[in-house]
Amino acid sequence: MKFGKKAIAAVGSLAMLGSIAACGSNSGNANSGSASSDGKVTLTVWAWDSTIPRTVKGFEAANPNIKVKIVNAGTSKDEYTALSNAMQAGSGAPDMAQIEYYALPEYVTRGYMQNVADNGAKDFGDFYTPGTWASVSLNGGVYGLPMDSGPMAWFYNKEVFDKAGVDPTQVKSWDEFYEAAKKIRATGSYITSDSGDAGFFDSMTWQNGAKPFDTSSDGKTVTINLTGDDKVKGFVDWWQKLISEDLIDTKTAGWTDDWNKGLDNGSIASLLIGAWMPYNLLSGAPNGDGKWRVTQMPTSDGQPAGSESGGSSLGIIKSDDKAKVDAAYKYLEYVTHNKEGIATRVEAGAFPADNNTLNSPDFLNVTSITDADGKAHEYFGGQKFNEELATAAKNVRAGYKFLPFEVYARGKFGDFVGKSFTDKQKLSDGVKAWQDDIVSYAKQQGYSVKE
Amino acid sequence: MTEKTMSASMTAAEKERAAKKAEKLRQKRVAADEKAERKRSAKAGFANVNNPRRSLTLTILSAIFAVYCLFPFAYLLINSTKTQADFSSTFGLGPGHSFAFFDNVAKVFTYNDGIFTRWLLNTLLYVVVGAGGATLLAIMGGYALAKFRFPGRKAVFAIIIGSISVPGIALAVPQFLLFAKLGLTNTPWAMLIPSLISPFGLYLMWIFSEQSVPTELLEAARVDGASEWHTFWKISLPLLSPGIVTTALFTIVATWNNYFLPMIMIKDSDWYPLTIGLNQWKSQAATAGGIPIQNLVITGSLITIIPLVIAFLCLQRYWQSGLAAGAVKE
Numbered sequence: 001m002k003f004g005k006k007a008i009a010a011v012g013s014l015a016m017l018g019s020i021a022a023c024g025s026n027s028g029n030a031n032s033g034s035a036s037s038d039g040k041v042t043l044t045v046w047a048w049d050s051t052i053p054r055t056v057k058g059f060e061a062a063n064p065n066i067k068v069k070i071v072n073a074g075t076s077k078d079e080y081t082a083l084s085n086a087m088q089a090g091s092g093a094p095d096m097a098q099i100e101y102y103a104l105p106e107y108v109t110r111g112y113m114q115n116v117a118d119n120g121a122k123d124f125g126d127f128y129t130p131g132t133w134a135s136v137s138l139n140g141g142v143y144g145l146p147m148d149s150g151p152m153a154w155f156y157n158k159e160v161f162d163k164a165g166v167d168p169t170q171v172k173s174w175d176e177f178y179e180a181a182k183k184i185r186a187t188g189s190y191i192t193s194d195s196g197d198a199g200f201f202d203s204m205t206w207q208n209g210a211k212p213f214d215t216s217s218d219g220k221t222v223t224i225n226l227t228g229d230d231k232v233k234g235f236v237d238w239w240q241k242l243i244s245e246d247l248i249d250t251k252t253a254g255w256t257d258d259w260n261k262g263l264d265n266g267s268i269a270s271l272l273i274g275a276w277m278p279y280n281l282l283s284g285a286p287n288g289d290g291k292w293r294v295t296q297m298p299t300s301d302g303q304p305a306g307s308e309s310g311g312s313s314l315g316i317i318k319s320d321d322k323a324k325v326d327a328a329y330k331y332l333e334y335v336t337h338n339k340e341g342i343a344t345r346v347e348a349g350a351f352p353a354d355n356n357t358l359n360s361p362d363f364l365n366v367t368s369i370t371d372a373d374g375k376a377h378e379y380f381g382g383q384k385f386n387e388e389l390a391t392a393a394k395n396v397r398a399g400y401k402f403l404p405f406e407v408y409a410r411g412k413f414g415d416f417v418g419k420s421f422t423d424k425q426k427l428s429d430g431v432k433a434w435q436d437d438i439v440s441y442a443k444q445q446g447y448s449v450k451e
Numbered sequence: 452m453t454e455k456t457m458s459a460s461m462t463a464a465e466k467e468r469a470a471k472k473a474e475k476l477r478q479k480r481v482a483a484d485e486k487a488e489r490k491r492s493a494k495a496g497f498a499n500v501n502n503p504r505r506s507l508t509l510t511i512l513s514a515i516f517a518v519y520c521l522f523p524f525a526y527l528l529i530n531s532t533k534t535q536a537d538f539s540s541t542f543g544l545g546p547g548h549s550f551a552f553f554d555n556v557a558k559v560f561t562y563n564d565g566i567f568t569r570w571l572l573n574t575l576l577y578v579v580v581g582a583g584g585a586t587l588l589a590i591m592g593g594y595a596l597a598k599f600r601f602p603g604r605k606a607v608f609a610i611i612i613g614s615i616s617v618p619g620i621a622l623a624v625p626q627f628l629l630f631a632k633l634g635l636t637n638t639p640w641a642m643l644i645p646s647l648i649s650p651f652g653l654y655l656m657w658i659f660s661e662q663s664v665p666t667e668l669l670e671a672a673r674v675d676g677a678s679e680w681h682t683f684w685k686i687s688l689p690l691l692s693p694g695i696v697t698t699a700l701f702t703i704v705a706t707w708n709n710y711f712l713p714m715i716m717i718k719d720s721d722w723y724p725l726t727i728g729l730n731q732w733k734s735q736a737a738t739a740g741g742i743p744i745q746n747l748v749i750t751g752s753l754i755t756i757i758p759l760v761i762a763f764l765c766l767q768r769y770w771q772s773g774l775a776a777g778a779v780k781e
Contacts, residue, residue, distance in 0.1 A: 046718070048734075050741050073718040075734045075741075082718050089631030092718065255737035257745060260539045283742040286536045372742055 041066050041327040046073040046083065047098035049147065049312060051345040052335065058344060059334045066327045076100060080407050087112050093317055095328050099144060100312045101135035102202070102406045107315070108143045109219065109404040114316040115141035119329045124337060131396045132353040136313050139219065144315030145336035146353035148345070150274025151392040152203050152297050152309050155281065158381070159291045160189050160269040168270070169295045173302035174238045181247040189269045193249035193259065194239075196421040198413030199309055200254075204239070204272070205232045206307035206400040208300050213403045222403065222442050223450040226435040233428070234300050240427045243420070250421040260284035272297060274309035275389040279349035282369050282379050290381050294388045296395070306395035311353065351389065358390045405445065409438045524756075531555055531750040538745050555750040562747055569721065570728035571754075574707060576639065577724055581646030582702035589649050589698050593656025594687060598669060611657075614650040620711050627715045641716035642724065646706045652698040659694030660687070696769035700762065707759055725755045 045052070045068060053070045060068060071094065073079045080103055086093040087110070099107060107113050121142040125133055132146035156168045164183040171180050181191040194200060205212065210231030214223040226232055242248045249268055252258050262268035263285035271277065281292060299305045314335055316328045334341040337354075346352050346363065347370075357363050364387045368376040403409050416437060417430035435451075442449045489504050529544060532555075537547030559567050596607060622645075630641045664687045672682045688695075710726045717723060720731065729751050736743030 048738055048741075050735070050738075071719055072731055072735075074731075075738045078734070082715075085627065085715065086631070086636070086718070089628050089636070091631045091634050092636040094718075257539060257743075260736070260743060264539050280741065283535070284539065284736065287540055 039065050039323075041324060043068050043096060043324075043328055043331055044094040045070050045096040045098075045314075045331070046079055046094040047096075047314070048072050048075040048079060049098055049350070051348040051350045052098065052147075052314075054344050054348050055335050055341050058340055059331055062334070063327075063330055066330065068331055076103075077407065077411065083107070083112070087317075095319070095324060096314060096316050096332065098147065098312050099315050100310060101132070101146075101308065102199070102402045102410070104135060104144060104313055104315065105138055105215070105402050105404045106407050108138045108141075112318055113143040114318045114325055114328075115143055116145070116316060116329055116332065117142040119326070120333070121145060121329075127337065127355065128353050129355060129358065129393055129396070130398055131308055131393075132311065132313075134398065135308075135311075136315075144313035145332055147312045147314050147336055148276060148350045149353040149393060150276050150308050150310040150351060151389060151396050152207060152272060152307050153275055153277075153389055153392045154270060154272055154295050154297050155277055156270035156293055156295070157263075157266050157288060157291050158293050160184065160187065160266045163187050164189075164269075168293070171298055174298055174300045176302075177298040178238070178242060178247070181242055182245075184269050185247050189267050190249035190262075191242075191247060192270050192272060193252045193254065193262065193268045194421065195250050195253045196414055196418035197254055198410035198417075200272070201235075201413065201417070202402075202410075203274075203307045203309040204235050205229075206397060207297060207305055208232075208235050209305070209397060210235070211400060213401050213406075215401065215404050219404070220448060221450060222447045224403070224435060224439050224442060225451060226431050226438075227428075228451070232431070236427050236431060238300070243427065264288060266291075274311070275351040275392060276310065276349070278369050278379065278385060282371055282377055289377050289379050293380055293383055294385045296388070296392060304395045305397055306392050307400065308396055311351075358393055364390060403438070403442075404447075405438075405441065408441060409434075412437050412441075527749055527753045527756075530746075531753045533746055535743060535746045538749075539743070551746070552750070555746050556754070559747050559751045559754060562744065566720065566728065567725075567751060567754075570723050570725045573639070573722055574724040574726075574755075577642050577646060577709075578703055578706050581643045582699065582706040584643075584647045585649040585652060585702040585706075586695065586699045588647060589652035589656045589702075590688075590691060590695055591683075592653045593658075594660045594664070594683065594691070596653075596657045597660035598664065598666070598687075611650050611654055615654060619645075623711050623715055626712075630716060636716050637719045637722065639722055642709075642713050642722070645712055646702075646709070649698070649702050649705070652702055655698055655701075656691070656694055659697075660691060663694065664690050693769050696766050700766055700769075703762060704759065725751070729755065 043066060047053075047070055056068045056070060060066065073082050073094070079097070080099075083093065083097055099113075104113070124142075124145065125137075127133075128146050129149060131151075132149050136142055136144045136146055154168060161168055161180075161184070164180075164187045166180045166183050168180070171177055177191075184191040208231045210229045212224065212226045212229045212232055215221070243250060249262065252262055252268065259268070263271070263281065264287045266288075281288060285292075296304060297306060314332055316325060316332060319325055319328075335345070336342070339356075342352060342354060342357060346357055349369070352358055352363070365384055366386050367380070367382050367384055368378045370376050413434060416434040417427070419425045420427040420430035439449050439451060493504055526543065529546070530538060532550050532552040533541065533547035534549060534551045534554075537549065537551070541547050596604060626645055627636065630636050630644075635641050635644075668686060669682060672686050673679075677685070708726065709724065710730075713724050713727050714730075717727065720728065723731070729748055732744055732751065733748045735741045736745065
């Protein structure tokens, strides 16, 4: 009797612990798949880009021994967090991952990425636009291949601009843009919105010729010079003027439902944004159909100049499993270099990073976008919008560099500079505080810092 | 003959009328008495719970709170009838240009090859195995701790009280590292095992067992020769049922709504629960080339909460009695 009592007590109170042990012994190998004896390889690819899954069918048909599993592990920062967690924990990482150009140096520095130069990628230099190629050629290797690009362009709602009597194709300089913003504001709309976006800040300073960040060739010294760079200051002063005079909408954060609403009803009249925007406009602002147009970015001196916004590479996570890496490289080549693979994605809305597509008449002469239901829309009123965007791609300034911890730096932008858009803080003070934070982070990470 | 019945029925009707009149008078008296009592109690400063004073302030406060709680639900109901185009172009609390509710529901279940159904089944798996297991373990553990004396009992008590005070979210990251070492991330185990543990449920069942299962009854069963196992299942368990429902509701809601744990544990959309899946749909809009499907996100959210609403409506009774049961110690 007594023994029975004790037994049940033990069962009851230790039941929880017991169940853990029981389940633990059932653990399957959760690795994302590896080459098995029959030569079949399963690749796990983390990507949030909606055009990537479309390449799987064509690739698997050509490579029956490789199975590709696309996983949306979160967009941008969410994926990077998960990737860092998995790499640090030593399990659960994918075989390949979509990594934006700005984040790639960080992961290369940490040693997460496989150098694919010797797999054949080192000969692809002329295939891609100079900017995107520079973004993946790091530390003397090739750590991924360009999936797409995002040269900045000016997308505008012609109806609103006509009402205000402004023709954006004649607006070349930042001063002219400022005057145009006042006219647009007089109609009740805002010329554009910005509630503090690190990517936008980078793109705009880049376009202005700023080079606030640099890393020495040995990777030990970083230059962080946001406050001392005249070109950064040029942008900050101009943008401050627009914020102070309530000429841009600082309340509507990008990519929210309200933002889409603003684009849809014309209260946000234009966007300075990457060339991948057309498909987002069609789906996010369906009422703008036929009203929007594209033109070149305004610049500080009115001379054509450009920069990139966003754009991603596809990379292979470092591995000793040669069969795995070879299979992954085959898929990488298919998505980023193969004619069929690229065409599949461009048709679905990706903005290409390769010169062939950017120069092909099929691409340049497009006047309509196809929506999810397969219906074609002349969203830009019959304009050959790709022609304009390809020009923007050619104007991208070379030589801009990201920090080797750009993901961290961008993550902190909102904390320090974000306040300048909502509170009374000056934009330049926000940038100063941001600079200080990045510098102290760099020192913590063991870099010597040049300011 | 007819006259007789007439007069009989007349008297019956009259009687009825008289009875009604008497009842009315009685009710009036009762109402007057109750009113007087409320007045007296208002003066005295305490009230009879069976005859509570009515408070305008409290009524208004409750009404405000009800509106606050129901507002998101109303928003879901309204916006689940809109197409994506209507959603981004019409007023959030007004109707859209078309009624697309059924269309949306159909699309939710077919989008991405019907991945929503998969997420729904995953959530059900996590709830049935995770929350169900947690409830069972809480019952057994709580019962054992309440009804048996064994060494280390006090230590267990301290551990449980301690672990209630640690929020689950604080444990998620260490749990992630642990599970990664075991190679269990990206598998349902990563979601199931942590869900099996409910210190609060265990504590609740402990207190509940202590009060609702008389020790004398257990002794009687033992004298009659029933095994401990038999006594637990046949005698104690029925007595524990209100507590079980309460614990089950707690664990079901916690598992159904769990967001942070699967977010860091699971990066394989085949094993996502609804919470993570819907968030993935939501963030799909915020990327280059992404197509916003907020109409599906909203309709999906509505579908997601329906099972919980049903569970609450059905088990509400037990929930209340279970919660109150531990409140008074005799």
